[in-house]
Amino acid sequence: MTITPYTHYVRNLKTTIDQVRDKPALFERATIKVAICRNGYAYRSTDRLQQRSLVSEYRIGPVHSEALNPDDGTVGREEIENFFRLPEIYAYSDLVLTFDRSPLMNAHWDATIGLVDADIISIGGAPVRQRMLFIGFTDPVHAEFALQVDQALLVHDHRTGSQFFEWTDNNGQSSTVAAADANLNTATAKSERRWSPLWSKWWRAGFGARQQRGSL
16 A cells, blocks of 8 residues: 655645635634644644634643643744645554554654644635644655654545545444544543653643544
């Protein structure tokens, strides 16, 4: 199987996020959460759109801190924007939740980890959602080395999962997927207890992996 490149997917994802921010009148509701980790620092943004009104919040701080500090959007937004422009981006599969392999502890300092959870309903459209855990690089040389290290944990042939998944219709979740969520939740809970305190804190701050597809 071939590791799936997600650079083009992330570019399109950013276009969708910008549409929500720039043209809120086209959407009935949206919740977009982004958490970025680079060089031991975390940057988080939350955009909530309800009744054509968009509220944005930014937070930054060391990844090991108990709580991230409020940010006016200057530093945090710039870091998040830089992530979406990286030339080499890949994604982790659900397997990363079932191994004692924290991306924050094993990723190299030249990598950026990005968790993006987007739940959107356009005017007259069906609700759609995606939640992906990405890893991005500034050049193919660093990317190639990291891909060899985490090859088994990355998405191959677009086979994502129930916790990390590409765009899907929220109303299309089957009982099989729900059962897979329940089984993975148990494994995830056990894994999180074994993961490093740094990753667990950042993971919880990044809005919780144990949510099901249809919940906010």
